[in-house]
Amino acid sequence: MTVWDRPEPPHRPAPLDREGIVSAALALADEGGLDAVSVRKVAARLDAGPMRLYRFISTKEELFDLMVDAVQAEILAEGEGDPAGDWRDVLSALAHRTRCAALRHPWLADLLGGRPALGPNGLAVAEATLASFGERADIDTVMRAVETVSSYYIGAIRREIANLRAERTTGLSKEDRQRASGPYLTKVLATGRYPALAKAVHDGAHVDAETAFATGLDWVLDGVSAKLD
Template identity: 45%
Template sequence: METPYGSAPMPIWERPEPRPRVAPVPLSREKIAATAIRLADAHGLDGLSLRRIAKELGVGPMRLYDYVTNRSELLDLMVDAVYAQIAEAGRRSEWRATVLAIARETRTAALDHEWFSDLLGGRPHLGPHALAVGESTAAALSQAPGVHDIDDLQRALGALNAFIIGALRREITERRTARSTGTDEPAFQASLGPYLTRMLNTGRYPTVARLVIDGAHLNAEETFNHNLTTILDGITSRPHT
């Protein structure tokens, strides 16, 4: 379906759904997205396809193309369904509480749906729920004491998003690695401990040695919250230049 402005296809958000059919199985974009999310939660994005979703729904693959034309549109629907969960957190009366709630709910969503972290920071998320989260975040940050104009707001959003994306991708990657390899602290120490001890004993890496020897194994949630508040403290205290 083309837009009135040229040959570019109309975004899935603006295309009407096909007229529902009772037989053999009633479908909707919401139902397709929910099934895709369930499969991605269980098997990841690599094993996700319209054919597999169709099999799960008990319909022919071609029928799904009435609702989504390709994999990219399917991912758009899935992502926006997750953003619907995050959007609920953006209803706070104070700017800092709003940003904290959105960031924490984004982490919760990524832990519930690990594939979601793979899609952060790439293709822009422009579905209605994603835009609602973006609006809530931007509106909240625009009220921060250290944000004086649109340039400040862009930088604040950039810093916040870079932190959230980086933190979540690292946490999810570490969790996947531990799950797939069975890596734990005793196993690591047995396999690489002697090598690391020899390297640190050279004295060339004194700060790394302190981190390894004296550093505690930090709780992921506490670390996320600590670093998040540090980011917001920096935004708040930024002077007008």
């Protein structure tokens, strides 16, 4: 039995429910990442005994599932009222909203693409995504298309969040780190052993993370579109 089909116990002796538990876990994760989340720490946040929480959740992994589904609810809410779009519009919006959600909740990057999202909000996102293709292609082709796009944006999000974490850990921005490694890289490239890399360093355009994400996403969507056509 999963956490999704296990009924909540009565709210006694003091009011406590999964929504409150998840809210406390989200706050802890936003403050200190997934390492800051445990049943005991959430219980302390709620001024409740840990054993009371185990009546609502069996493991920390179940708590993570509930947290991810809560963020999926945010992603769904951001799309409410949007005009109906085709598969490309839907996947593009999902990718950008997932990125924004990960920037609000950096810990999300560690859970994306892991355990299947079986909560009601995760299932709603999956249903809307698959349904956007209509009769455009057979279901196996649709599944590969969705997997291809999600593999891109999950990987891009994880890389961006990793860079942001490095900035927080070291106190150095990406530009600071590049300047610090500049003398070494200049010396290495001067050997002539890495001509393609040298061209990228010296001639390549430097764009911000949002532009890079959007450009890569458009290229992936173009490829999927060509395959469907």
